[in-house]
Amino acid sequence: MKRILVVDDEVHICELYKRDLEDEGYAVSVAQSGKEALTAVEEDPPDLIVLDIQMPGMDGIETLERLVGGDKRIPVILNTAYSHYQDDYTAWQADGYVVKSSDSTKLIHEIKRLIGT
């Protein structure tokens, strides 16, 4: 079973994605900050990361840069309420970009594109 790490500071978003992604057959763990995410990746690397951008402390862009600059190659999907980050060169380090929505269809589509089912 493919494992996904969802990183978001909003608990209900984490819960929503956890439910939807588990329904698709993925194993889902959550982290509520960039730092927590990096620790989780270090201890037990997932197959894919769904990463929010605007979080207190270390934001999603910095978390992404640290992930790409590190030695593990894990696909990252940026998942944000804002579309303007798509033009930001630093965000281009992500493998996918999905604008947040209550409907997880697009996110699931991107996940399947990157790691299959």
Next chain:
Amino acid sequence: MRLACEMENTLCILMAGGKGERLYPLTKDFAKPAVRFGGIYRIVDFTLSNCLNSGIRRIYVLTQYRSVSLNRHIRVGWSIFSHELGEFIECVPPQQRVMDRWYRGTADSIFQNIHILQRERPERILILSGDHVYKMDYNEMLAFHVEKNADLTIAGVEIERSKASAFGIIGCDEEFKITDWEEKPADPKPIPGKSDKSFVSMGVYIFNTDVLVRQVIADAKSPTGDHDFGKNIVPRMIGKHRVYVHAFHEAHNPESTYWRDIGTLDAYWEANMDLISVSPQCNLYDDRWPIRTYQEQVPPAKTVFSGGSGEEIDRVGTVLDSIVSGGCIVSGGRVLRSVLSPNVRINSYSSVEDSVLLDGVDVGRSARIRKAIIDKDVHIPEGTVIGYDPGEDGKRFTISPGGVVIVQRGISPT
């Protein structure tokens, strides 16, 4: 096309982070771009002067090893840009913002500075190297890049095939689209119809920024490779992107294609010797393309003693076919076909031939020096002989493959 407008939309990144190991011991304390050249210059002054003369006013210099003297030179010699007008020249060492490592290669040095590109958002990036001697108007290359609607344009120059294996070898079609590329091959392929020449990359690139960013990100994610433009990025792009070569011609002198990579001690010595010839290939005296540098305030050069009678008859301060910088005193000694940096002292009855003497060298009485590079502040004791007996020289000094003796700082030449 308004070329000035296009250039304003172009950001320059000058690569100055190499180790310069092949130029050791001159790079023992200096980054290669900061090594003295042509008496008063530093190697990087040629590229920076090209920028200035081409109207480029936004320059990042990526530094890494032994960068103190380079930083200082840029700070004191090149702080001529107006921040109020959005102009700048800034040195950027590895920031280790988000990763605990230095630059792994040229492509990685761009990757680690993506946040700077995001801040500036230029249309294009001009990537230059800080260790080449040439005079180039980058506007001509930019006009070519725009006209061809290229993603990447690389400057290319014809050089002797025998010297080409240190470079990327370019193959192109009649439209100058690059069709093949070999990085530093042992046996470089010749230009069709010119069996003794090869078409090589000068390490001068114009990238559309979007393309560059995507390429260096893909490169950073690749577990293998050297994270280098010539070895990894360019070969990956050929056939998939619009990659062109711009054939280099010297600024204001289209007949000339003089370009030298000061990569080795022999290349360094030869390029210095070119400058003292009657008609040098690299003309420093063209006021349409001035090469600027920083110079300390020093008194004018002078010669003293014009012979006398008896023992004094050979005590003649003579300089022939040479470059002599400010602060030098040729005091009763003889200088022939040599380049003297500032504050060199040549004492009585000594002779210096075919040599490059860096700042503050003191040649003692009756010393004889031939075909040598003498490093900064070295004192040559009275009567020392250098360059006449390879066996003896080899015991004390570095000798280049071309037979140039290098007398480095910190060792006794006696």
